[in-house]
Every structure is written in structure tokens, then in C-alpha cells.
Amino acid sequence: MNASGCTRGASPMRSVNGAGQVHLVGSVPVGDGDAESVFRLAANLLGHTLRRIPDGQTGLRTDTLAWQAAVFQRSRDFRQNRTGTPRAPFGHYALRPGSVAAEIDLGRLGNVEIAWSSYQVFARLKASGIIAPNTRFQVSLPTPMSVVSSLVTEADRTGVELIYYDAMATELANLQARVPPGEVAVQWDVSGELAMLERVEDIGRRDEDLDVIAGRLSDLGNLVEPGVELGYHLCHGHGSSVRVTRPSDLGLLVSLANAVRSRMRRSVDFLHLPVPRHRIEPEYFAPLRDLVLPRDTDLFLGLIHVADGVDGAALRIASARTAVANFGVATECGFDGGSPDMVKRLLLLHRKLIAPWDHPGFVGGRESVKDDRCGSSKQIPG
Numbered sequence: 550m551n552a553s554g555c556t557r558g559a560s561p562m563r564s565v566n567g568a569g570q571v572h573l574v575g576s577v578p579v580g581d582g583d584a585e586s587v588f589r590l591a592a593n594l595l596g597h598t599l600r601r602i603p604d605g606q607t608g609l610r611t612d613t614l615a616w617q618a619a620v621f622q623r624s625r626d627f628r629q630n631r632t633g634t635p636r637a638p639f640g641h642y643a644l645r646p647g648s649v650a651a652e653i654d655l656g657r658l659g660n661v662e663i664a665w666s667s668y669q670v671f672a673r674l675k676a677s678g679i680i681a682p683n684t685r686f687q688v689s690l691p692t693p694m695s696v697v698s699s700l701v702t703e704a705d706r707t708g709v710e711l712i713y714y715d716a717m718a719t720e721l722a723n724l725q726a727r728v729p730p731g732e733v734a735v736q737w738d739v740s741g742e743l744a745m746l747e748r749v750e751d752i753g754r755r756d757e758d759l760d761v762i763a764g765r766l767s768d769l770g771n772l773v774e775p776g777v778e779l780g781y782h783l784c785h786g787h788g789s790s791v792r793v794t795r796p797s798d799l800g801l802l803v804s805l806a807n808a809v810r811s812r813m814r815r816s817v818d819f820l821h822l823p824v825p826r827h828r829i830e831p832e833y834f835a836p837l838r839d840l841v842l843p844r845d846t847d848l849f850l851g852l853i854h855v856a857d858g859v860d861g862a863a864l865r866i867a868s869a870r871t872a873v874a875n876f877g878v879a880t881e882c883g884f885d886g887g888s889p890d891m892v893k894r895l896l897l898l899h900r901k902l903i904a905p906w907d908h909p910g911f912v913g914g915r916e917s918v919k920d921d922r923c924g925s926s927k928q929i930p931g
């Protein structure tokens with residue numbers, strides 16, 4: 550039992566009522582590479598089932614980590630090691646002799662500046678009724694550790710991560726000062742941390758333990774102001790990513806999510822956990838029984854894969870239900886690397902999978918009733 554009054558594992562998602570059933574992780578490469586194309590397409594195909602809508606991270610941001618190389622490229626305090634590796638194809642940036650991380654001004658990171666621009670498009674489309682009234686603008690941001698562990702040479706990471714964190718915190722504060730809190734959600738994309746915990750080869754620093762990483766992630770979460778929704782995408786990467794891991798179960802991710810939550814000063818509004826395509830067995834999902842899931846947290850499982858469509862997702866949904874009663878659906882990661890045609894197919898796949906749920910009172914195709922104790926849903930066998 551936790552402070553919110555809900556228990557582990559079986560405590561379902563708060564909003565299984567047609568809204569919030571679908572989650573888009575971030576990258577949606579469509580149209581002319583602009584936010585408006587993404588908003589219009591996603592709103593048209595998924596409508597009110599999207600509680601939050603990202604701008605698609607189009608253009609330069611298609612690879613959310615790689616595009617941050619520009620931050621280090623333009624700094625006179627860094628030099629580039631051009632001997633890239635498969636996991637760091639751009640090479641790494643190292644501090645120049647004489648440069649001290651703590652004294653460096655990284656300048657603009659750019660993520661939040663673009664988010665402000667996209668928010669204004671979002672607000673216009675929402676005012677005109679194209680985006681549903683209950684949908685928030687979702688800002689997906691890479692954690693400082695994810696960026697630094699991808700782009701900075703190992704010896705300099707600790708110091709550079711601190712100044713990158715400060716720069717990110719400043720930019721996020723500036724954004725939050727400009728947007729209505731009730732219109733925005735911030736999602737931290739957590740990839741470098743998992744790579745370290747899972748001991749991905751060649752990822753560098755390996756002395757971090759789960760508690761330290763959970764502390765850093767909760768610090769990032771606490772930067773998100775009250776009224777703005779907060780979520781975490783725990784990321785294994787995907788097909789086109791340089792960091793793809795395929796763990797045998799969700800145990801580590803559940804432990805990390807619980808550890809982060811226990812350190813938070815605020816609510817976590819949504820949590821996205823990835824499900825690799827070949828993890829169709831119930832054993833992969835079994836650790837979800839230990840997930841502390843308060844009634845104010847939406848759980849999304851990234852179990853949609855274009856390669857096996859509705860049938861594959863249905864298998865994974867069935868296995869997941871052996872451990873957790875209710876959840877929304879998503880892809881394993883962002884759509885980057887996909888063609889516009891594939892993006893459209895993926896969005897339509899989301900729609901097919903939620904079709905039976907798309908009205909109040911239904912939970913994954915089975916009728917539900919409200920559980921007053923937990924604000925959750927109990928299933929009535931169909």
C-alpha cells in the first residue's frame with residue numbers, strides 16, 4: 550500500500566474510459582516535417598483517445614540524442630573524437646585541455662525553444678477544435694545522462710552532465726513560465742540510464758547503481774511544476790537506435806520506476822514501459838505485479854510493433870493482463886526511422902487496438918465498474 554491508497558501490480562490505470570488509452574512516445578516523422586502535420590494527423594486518426602500529443606520531433610530532432618551534438622560542436626571548450634563506434638557513430642566530444650566543465654556555458658540546448666514554437670501551433674489547433682479539449686501538448690525531453698553518455702567521452706561525463714542538467718533545468722523553467730500548466734505534459738526519455746544499468750557494451754560509466762540513477766530521475770521529475778503533467782519513457786531503443794537491449798523481463802524497469810516514485814515530491818502522471826516484439830510470454834510481464842501504480846498514474850505498455858500488427862499486440866496484451874489489469878498501449882519507442890507510410894500504418898494500428906475500449910465503461914474490451922476505494926476499475930469477465 551502506498552500513500553495514494555493503491556496497492557501494487559493489479560491497481561489499474563486511472564483513466565480507462567476512452568481517453569488516455571493511447572500514448573505516442575515522441576518521434577512521428579510525417580508530412581513536411583513540421584509540428585502541424587503531426588498534430589493534424591495524430592488528432593485525426595486518434596482524436597480524444599490521445600490524452601497527450603507530441604509535436605513529432607521532426608526535422609533535426611528525429612534522432613533526439615544525435616541532434617544535441619550541435620551543442621558540443623559549437624562550443625570552443627570541446628573537441629570531437631572522430632573515431633566513432635557503432636554505438637557512438639558521431640564519435641564523442643571531449644573537453645579541450647584547460648577547459649573545466651563547471652565553468653562552461655553550453656548555451657542553448659534548443660529542445661525547449663522548439664517546444665515553445667510547437668506549443669503555439671498546438672494551442673491554435675486546439676482552439677479551432679482540431680485537437681480534442683482533453684489533450685495536452687507533450688514535450689519529450691532526453692535526460693541529461695542519456696545525451697551525455699551518447700555524445701561525451703567517458704572521462705568528462707560526470708562534469709558535463711551537471712552543466713547539461715543546469716542548462717536543461719533553466720530552459721524547462723523558461724518554458725513553464727510561458728505555457729498554461731494545465732495544457733502541457735513533460736516526458737523524460739530515459740535511455741542512457743537503462744544502458745548503464747543493463748551493462749550495455751561500450752556504454753562507458755558502469756559504476757552507477759539503481760538508487761543513484763533513481764535519484765537523478767526524480768530530480769528531473771521534480772523540475773516539472775505542479776499542474777504540468779509528468780511522465781517517464783523508459784527506453785531500450787528500437788530498431789534504428791544505437792542502443793537496443795532486449796531484457797528477459799520487466800524486472801529492472803519496474804524496480805527503477807518504483808525507486809523513482811518513492812523519491813518524488815510530486816505525482817507521476819504517466820509511465821511508459823517498452824515491450825520488445827518477441828516478448829510475448831507472460832514471464833516478461835510478471836514483474837508488473839510489483840509495480841507501485843497509484844491511481845493518478847497512467848501505465849502505457851509499448852507493445853505495438855508494425856511487424857506483427859494487431860495479432861502480435863493482442864498476444865502481448867493477453868500476456869500483460871496476467872500481471873496487470875489495465876493499461877494503455879503504445880509503441881516500444883518513437884517512430885523515428887519509419888517512412889511516412891509506416892507512421893500512418895502505426896497510427897492506424899493504435900486505433901484498431903483501442904477500438905473496443907473507445908467509450909466509457911470498457912476496459913480492454915471487457916466491461917468495467919468503478920472501484921471507489923482506488924479510483925480504479927474492476928473487470929467483469931466478458
Ligand SMILES: [Zn+2]
Pocket residue numbers: 574738740782783784785786881882883
Ligand atoms: Zn525510446
